[in-house]
Amino acid sequence: MLRRLQDHPHLLELAYHAALRMLQPFRRSLVPGGRLERWMIRLERLSKGALFDCQMCGQCVLHLTGMTCPMTCPKNLRNGPCGGVLANGNCEIYPQKPCIWVQAWERSKHMPQHGQEILLLQAPLNQSLKGTSAWINDLSPNPPFAPKGWQA
Numbered sequence: 001m002l003r004r005l006q007d008h009p010h011l012l013e014l015a016y017h018a019a020l021r022m023l024q025p026f027r028r029s030l031v032p033g034g035r036l037e038r039w040m041i042r043l044e045r046l047s048k049g050a051l052f053d054c055q056m057c058g059q060c061v062l063h064l065t066g067m068t069c070p071m072t073c074p075k076n077l078r079n080g081p082c083g084g085v086l087a088n089g090n091c092e093i094y095p096q097k098p099c100i101w102v103q104a105w106e107r108s109k110h111m112p113q114h115g116q117e118i119l120l121l122q123a124p125l126n127q128s129l130k131g132t133s134a135w136i137n138d139l140s141p142n143p144p145f146a147p148k149g150w151q152a
Helices: 002-007 009-026 037-052 100-108 115-119 134-139
Strands: none
Touching (some): 002 009, 002 037, 002 100, 009 134, 037 134
16 A cells, blocks of 8 residues: 555655655764664665665665666666566566566656656665665765766
C-alpha cells in the first residue's frame, strides 16, 4: 500500500523538500559517525524501506530518479536502463516486473522541481557508504559521494 505512493511523485517531492527543510537546522549534529547516525539509519530503513524498497546505499538519488530507487534494479544501474528493457517496458531479468528505469522516467514527468534531473549523469556508487544514512551523508559539509576527479 505504501509503495503506491510512488505513483504520486509530486507529493513525494514535496515531502522530500519538507524533510530537507526540517533537517537543515540540525545540520551540524547530523555528521557521519555522529551520535544521531544510528537513529537516522533506523528512520531511513523504516520510511524509505517501506516506500521505496530502500537498499541503504547511503547515496540516495530518489529525487533525481522520479522517486524510484535505482538500486532496486537487478543490475543496480544508477544511470538509466541496461538496454535489455522488453518491448512492454518490463525488466529483462524479471519479465513480470516493470523496468525500474521506465517507471523512473514516467514518474519524473510529474515532478515539477526535480523532474528534469533524471537527465543528469550520477556519480559511481561509493560502496563504502552502504548501510549509512543518506540524509546525514547528503547534509554533511563535504558529501562523500563522488570519487576523486568526478565532476558533475
